[in-house]
Amino acid sequence: MKLKRNILLNPGPGTTTDSVKMAQVVPDICPREREFTEIMDVIRKDLVRIVHGDLEKYTSVLFCGSGTINMDVCLNSLLPLGKKVLIINNGAYSKRAVEICQHYGLNFINLNFEYTQQPDLELISKILKENIDISLVYATHNETGTGLLNPIREIGEIVHEHKAVFVVDTTSSYAMIPIDIEKDNIDFCMASAQKGLMSMTGLSFIIGNKSIIEASKDYPKRSYYCNLFSQYEYFVKTGEMRFTPPVQTIYSVRQALKEYWEEGEKAKWERHRRTFEALYNGIKSLGFRCLLDKEVQSGLVVAVRYPDDKNWDFSNIHNYCYTRGFTMYPGKISSMDTFRLCALGAINENDIGKFFQVFREALSYYGVSIPVIYKD
Numbered sequence: 384m385k386l387k388r389n390i391l392l393n394p395g396p397g398t399t400t401d402s403v404k405m406a407q408v409v410p411d412i413c414p415r416e417r418e419f420t421e422i423m424d425v426i427r428k429d430l431v432r433i434v435h436g437d438l439e440k441y442t443s444v445l446f447c448g449s450g451t452i453n454m455d456v457c458l459n460s461l462l463p464l465g466k467k468v469l470i471i472n473n474g475a476y477s478k479r480a481v482e483i484c485q486h487y488g489l490n491f492i493n494l495n496f497e498y499t500q501q502p503d504l505e506l507i508s509k510i511l512k513e514n515i516d517i518s519l520v521y522a523t524h525n526e527t528g529t530g531l532l533n534p535i536r537e538i539g540e541i542v543h544e545h546k547a548v549f550v551v552d553t554t555s556s557y558a559m560i561p562i563d564i565e566k567d568n569i570d571f572c573m574a575s576a577q578k579g580l581m582s583m584t585g586l587s588f589i590i591g592n593k594s595i596i597e598a599s600k601d602y603p604k605r606s607y608y609c610n611l612f613s614q615y616e617y618f619v620k621t622g623e624m625r626f627t628p629p630v631q632t633i634y635s636v637r638q639a640l641k642e643y644w645e646e647g648e649k650a651k652w653e654r655h656r657r658t659f660e661a662l663y664n665g666i667k668s669l670g671f672r673c674l675l676d677k678e679v680q681s682g683l684v685v686a687v688r689y690p691d692d693k694n695w696d697f698s699n700i701h702n703y704c705y706t707r708g709f710t711m712y713p714g715k716i717s718s719m720d721t722f723r724l725c726a727l728g729a730i731n732e733n734d735i736g737k738f739f740q741v742f743r744e745a746l747s748y749y750g751v752s753i754p755v756i757y758k759d
């Protein structure tokens with residue numbers, strides 16, 4: 384079967400290889416059969432290995448759902464009664480974590496920073512000192528809304544000095560930016576299959592410290608479906624998910640992992656970097672301005688300011704490119720109009736070269752000046 388290859392520059396799901404797509408087509412199987420649970424067992428170990436976790440100390444817990452399920456699970460499951468969560472909030476995804484805390488009525492501190500800047504580490508330390516009841520700290524690695532990279536290792540060190548548990552949303556960095564769970568001072572990280580792993584939607588996973596999960600056994604069970612300990616315990620006892628897993632996605636993940644190890648951590652990250660550089664340089668050469676300074680960018684997402692040109696209309700440009708196989712994506716901050724281009728997925732710098740031919744054509748077609756213009 385020959386499928387059209389679309390280049391997705393949105394922040395996930397990303398472009399996948401045909402072999403990953405085709406891996407979903409398998410004979411029907413009941414996921415409670417051993418043949419299937421054995422596949423999940425191998426996948427669970429591989430997911431820990433990707434962040435260099437010691438399998439004695441770390442485990443992974445799978446859930447059926449999109450990436451937000453991981454955020455929900457970690458926040459609602461890992462907070463003991465009478466304790467507080469600290470959310471380091473400098474982007475749309477950490478804001479979502481705040482909303483989850485509000486939803487569950489958790490006791491939390493929303494520590495807001497500028498969405499274009501890395502957080503102030505001294506302030507984090509001060510807040511932790513002043514609030515000895517904080518037992519859980521939450522941060523986002525790559526804030527996908529802007530492409531801002533947070534200094535996880537440094538934040539984690541402070542969190543651990545205060546004996547709190549550190550949860551990091553690595554959904555848009557896992558299996559791309561090399562992560563070492565132990566060295567990076569992470570207790571829990573997370574992702575879903577359709578981002579760095581370059582697989583299909585429907586499977587999400589949390590990788591974390593077994594003894595902390597075991598200690599959470601008697602914490603309040605605030606959700607019936609989305610509880611970390613319950614799902615973990617079920618895996619330990621049966622090797623299965625508590626409820627129906629995304630069967631076909633799991634087959635695609637098995638293939639995606641095979642391709643991950645074949646490409647290799649270093650080569651894969653270098654490919655994403657080259658893809659990003661091609662995006663960044665292409666944007667700059669057309670005169671566009673980025674939202675963030677280059678030093679704080681993750682190297683996976685570039686957020687670009689709309690030019691001040693009466694002929695600029697994002698949806699026109701988007702539609703022109705979309706019908707030619709390239710998907711652009713709107714921005715995610717309310718204070719400024721931006722669009723985003725991402726270096727996730729099974730794409731490389733050559734694809735970006737082709738994208739810019741089409742993008743440039745789209746700008747000319749709609750009469751947008753090149754180089755683009757800004758009033759200030």
Ligand SMILES: *Cc1c(COP(=O)(O)O)cnc(C)c1O
Nearest residue numbers: 449450451476525527552554555
């Ligand atoms: C994609 C993403 C998520 C999850 O979003 P879903 O729409 O639920 O898949 C969470 N955090 C970050 C940083 C992300 O990039």
